[in-house]
Amino acid sequence: MRKLLFTGSLIAAAIVSQASFTAFAAPADDKLVIDEELEMITRAKSVEGHPLPEVISGWHFRTPETRAIESDSFQNPGMLGVEQGEEIWNTVEGTEGKSCASCHDDASVSMKGVGAAYPKWDADSGKPINIELRINKCRVENMGAEAYKFDKGGQKPLTAFIKHQSLGMPVALDLAAGDMQKWWEQGKETYYRRTGQLNLSCASCHEKNQGKYIRADHLSQGNVNGFPTYRLKQNKLISLHNRFRGCIRDTRAEFPAAFSDTLMGLEVYTTWRGTGLSVETPGVRQ
Ligand code: HEC
Ligand code: HEC
Secondary structure, three states: OHHHHHHHHHHHHHHHHHOHHHHHOOOOOOOOEEEEEEEEOOEEEEOOOOOOOOEEEEEHHOOOOHHHHOOOOOOOOOHHHHHHHHHHOOEEEOOEOOOOHHHHOOHHHHHHOOHHHOOOOOOOOEEEOOOOHHHHHHHOOOOOOOOOOOOOOHHHHHHHHHOOOOOOOOOOOOOOOOHHHHHHHHHHHHHHOOEEOEEEEEHHEEEOOOOEEEEEOOOOOOOOOOEEEOOOOOOOOEEHHHHHHHHHHOOOOOOOOOOHHHHHHHHHHHHHHOOOOOOOOOOEEE
């Protein structure tokens, strides 16, 4: 038994060295100012209990070209998703004959700051709720419309539109509400749990090896303040739970369902890690 385990970990070690982390490169020393007007907080002193001294936006780890695209809202292709979200906001749907705007009016007023404070405690379900699930709740309970399935229908554009109303505002969660602390702890456990054939945790890449290269990718701290983000490689907006699932899949582990308790805990915990960073939605990544 002992011998078997030993062999197993040797194999894992061999695979990890294939995935090999190479030379460290400092995050770019640069400032993110959107449209030469709105300066983003892309570096912040970490909150108490954070393992790193400073939190740094993933933007600093991208190439100069990618960084430039995010700084110009006309060039940022994610803004098309935001515009699409605005159209959906104003569209009547469901048996109640209402649009989001019927109740919430001008999103630049009613939704300002909302995206910076999610996930929030939801007393009705006794769980944390993110923007995607909050949209579904309003569709079902207030509009007589169907819930969007994961990544389908208006879910990504509407989420991007709502988060964009908090552009530049620092991320801050209320962990004192309900059982948020419990979900934070569960998310932390997931973050440090090694899984998959490669036996890696989120922390293996985004904490221990941040700043190093893994293949062609400059590893960031894996902060979530830009989501949904526009990925140039995939030519579309990518939701946070899709990104989580992609990262877990890369360790060759089974990946949990979107909005499962495991990924909701992870969203609470990773959002907390980025406390103080500006909401960048829609961020641009490669
Ligand atoms: C019939 C009225 C109604 C409609 C239509 C409606 N909502 Fe809501 N919405 C509410 C109410 C009531 C709340 C709860 C307010 C609170 O808890 O402070 C809410 C809360 C929210 C919140 C959370 C705000 C916060 O401060 O945490 C979001 C986000 C939201 N709605 C988005 C939407 C979207 C997107 C749509 C359209 C798909 C929509 N709503 C349609 C009534 C509505
Ligand atoms: C094998 C290494 C590896 C592991 C393990 C890993 N990731 Fe990633 N992750 C990456 C790479 C590579 C990228 C793209 C470059 C970057 O931003 O670091 C990325 C990007 C991200 C991003 C997007 C960051 C941004 O600025 O847009 C998030 C969020 C993220 N990871 C979260 C996680 C979480 C949560 C886990 C654990 C469930 C995890 N990752 C595990 C390699 C990994």
